[in-house]
Amino acid sequence: MKQHTSIFFWLLLAPFALWLILLVIIPHIDMLGIALREQTAPREYAFSFKNFIEFFTEPLYWRTFMRTAVMSILATALTLLIAFPVSYYIAKMLRGRSKSFLFLLCLIPFWVSELVRTYGWMILLRETGVISNALQWAGLVSGPVELLYNDAAIMVGLVYTSMLFMVVPLVTVLESLDDDIIEASYDLGGNMWTTMRQIVIPHAMPGIVSGCIIVFMMTLGNYLTPNLLGGKDSLWFTEQIYTQFITRFNWELGSAFGILLLLLSSLIVWLGLKLSRQTLTSTMT
Amino acid sequence: MTQNVTAKNSNNSTIIDLETRNVNKHYGDFTAVDDVSLKIEKGSFFSILGPSGCGKTTLLRMIAGFDEPDSGDILIQGSSVLGVPANKRPANMVFQHLALFPMMSVADNVAYGLKQRKVASAEINKRVKNALESVDLGDSGKKKISQLSGGQKQRIAIARCLVLEPKLLLLDEPLGALDLKLREHMKVELKQMQSRVGTTFIYITHDQSEALVMSNKVAVMNNGAFEQVGTPSDLYYHPETSFVAGFVGDANKWQAKVTQVDNVSCTTQVANGPALRGKINGTAPIAVGEKVDVFVRPEAIKIVQSGQTADQNENSLQCTVVDLLFNGANSTALLVDVASGKELHVALPQTGEFIGLQKGEALTISWSQDQTHCFSSKFLHPRADT
Incomplete structure (x- = not known):
């Protein structure tokens, strides 16, 4: 009997284990190997920290790196700020059909690809775009205005892309909060602000943290949105990696960048968990 | 307690803690509460007894301030509380599922209301300690809510309200979730607690034995209206309506x-x-x-022993x-x-x-x-x- 259980266990685990080993662990070990070598002659490599040293000595690289981190944290915070009231409204204020309808509205943009969604924003924001034309038609500006290719445009795109991934965990966690508990807080003299701060947010913390982790990871590793909405000067770290691998054929430096990005995201997620006093397991269940 | 306050009220020997005047509440075509008027004396244990869906919870929520009546008036100690939000009313509620805050310790649950009133923290600590001791849970302050048993949670839910010294304590079938043995025990405990603290308790239930055992007065509610208000023995021996005769006992x-x-x-x-x-x-x-x-x-009904004849x-x-x-x-x-x-x-x-x-x-x-x-x-x- 025991033998049986363990066979089934391994069979069930097999697809996941294969996926993890073949697509995550092996490539990363290989990437680490490539990152830690230096070409000494054609087809000859030696162990070296040269790629990592280059990253820290070239200001463009680590500034882009830091900029990407800060912008991603900012995008995560903005997404949370916008998604929380939306989720609260969906989870606590609405009932029945209007609830599922609003939830569906959040989902609809994700039926088209990220590329199409981003082009949608470009149609709105570009010099000859909808907003520019509308402003001119209304007489608010004299000539065409370029709203694309700046940090604000990148931010708009990132927040928009991430919204659903924040709303889903938040709605789930808020729905699990009994209305009685909110009413009890009011009954005992609490107002909207204290109820939010002492009852709702502590209860929603696992959802907030898991939403933030997902959004932060997605934003940090996003390539398309910063590139299209930010243009050539968007300075997103994934672009640097892309450039090293594809344009400059410098796989060694590209791999080093990849490893650094992984370390950065792990570090920030770890810090976030420490600050919010959550554990990874509590946020993922 | 009642003796001390009689002087305040010259034309009436008792103080009315809660009065409702012709309170109505409709949800669409459905009349949840139909022209309910009642007066509850200070320090009494008043129960509202009725089958589920009779409107008793709606009435209680209107007293607590979670719902507003469509018409009529609600007065707590003589002043109308219409338009006063729940967090400003001198009435506290023990919820059906207790609604303790699981994210806080037992002591923080009890302290919550006092903190909202900006009571000094030394005073809060003292009053929380007293409140916990009064429900025999003096050493449980640091525990989590999940570590308490059903009966202990019950007592914390009540202590959390009583620490605020409310004029009315509203109880929404709080014994419903307990097992039979504990429920029997809590009935007695609640009644004793009420006579000890002297706060007016308004208790709603569909369980007639809870209402009859604990209350000074019981209102039997059906289809949104009161059928009869009286002492438990009045309801039992002198039912005024067919519904009361069938429902009580x-x-x-x-x-x-x-x-x-x-x-x-x-x-x-x-x-x-x-x-x-x-x-x-x-x-x-x-x-x-x-x-x-x-x-x-x-x-x-008597069973007539063989050999005897029934009284004519x-x-x-x-x-x-x-x-x-x-x-x-x-x-x-x-x-x-x-x-x-x-x-x-x-x-x-x-x-x-x-x-x-x-x-x-x-x-x-x-x-x-x-x-x-x-x-x-x-x-x-x-x-x-x-």
Whole structure:
């Protein structure tokens, strides 16, 4: 009997284990190997920290790196700020059909690809775009205005892309909060602000943290949105990696960048968990 | 406590803690609360008893401030609280599922209301400590809510309200989630706690034994309106409506036609059944030929020992024992009336006389006319459906 259980266990685990080993662990070990070598002659490599040293000595690289981190944290915070009231409204204020309808509205943009969604924003924001034309038609500006290719445009795109991934965990966690508990807080003299701060947010913390982790990871590793909405000067770290691998054929430096990005995201997620006093397991269940 | 405050109220010896005047609440076409007026004296344990869906929770939520009545007024100690939000009313609520805050410790739960009132922290600590000790949980302050047992959670939910010294404590069927043994225990404990602290308790329940055991006064509610307000024994011995007679305590019920009316009593004829004499109850007058509901309680029925004859002034029936339902002190016999085939419950006193009773045995039962209550079937609440 025991033998049986363990066979089934391994069979069930097999697809996941294969996926993890073949697509995550092996490539990363290989990437680490490539990152830690230096070409000494054609087809000859030696162990070296040269790629990592280059990253820290070239200001463009680590500034882009830091900029990407800060912008991603900012995008995560903005997404949370916008998604929380939306989720609260969906989870606590609405009932029945209007609830599922609003939830569906959040989902609809994700039926088209990220590329199409981003082009949608470009149609709105570009010099000859909808907003520019509308402003001119209304007489608010004299000539065409370029709203694309700046940090604000990148931010708009990132927040928009991430919204659903924040709303889903938040709605789930808020729905699990009994209305009685909110009413009890009011009954005992609490107002909207204290109820939010002492009852709702502590209860929603696992959802907030898991939403933030997902959004932060997605934003940090996003390539398309910063590139299209930010243009050539968007300075997103994934672009640097892309450039090293594809344009400059410098796989060694590209791999080093990849490893650094992984370390950065792990570090920030770890810090976030420490600050919010959550554990990874509590946020993922 | 009550003695000290009489001076404040010169024309009335008692203070009314809660008064509702013609309170109405509708949800669409549905009338949840229908013209309810009541007065609750300070320091009393008042229960609102009714079946689920009778509007008792809606009434309680309006008193607490979670809902506003469509019309009418609610006064707490003489001043109207209409438009006053729940967090500003001097009434606190113990929720059906208690609604303790799981993200806080036991002590923080109790301290929550005091913190909202910006009480100094030394004072908070002192009062929380006293409140926890008063419910015998003095050393549980640091525990998590999940570490408490059902009865302990109950006590914390009450302590969390009482620490605020509210004028009214509203309890929304808080014993419903407990198992039977604990519920019996908590009934006594709640009653004792109420008389110790002297706060006015308003308790809503569908469990008549909770209401009867704990309360000074009980309002029986049905279809959004009060059927009768009175002491537990009033409701039991002098029901004013057919609904109260059927809902409070157990009762055997017949539908019959009136054949003769005296001053306060009447004779009725059950179709294909016995003629029963009983007291006329209720506010509606009864005339000959009218349909009535006739009630008699299982514990009011005597089993006539063989060799004795029933009193001529009493109602009596020839019955056969169908089944014996042994339940300790609450044991009953299920009988069937030989003439009409109607099933009756009769209480079996556990004095030893009826130990030998067998299924299929024929016997005579009798009960006094004073214990037989007749209500006009016509007198129904405007929206009652039975």
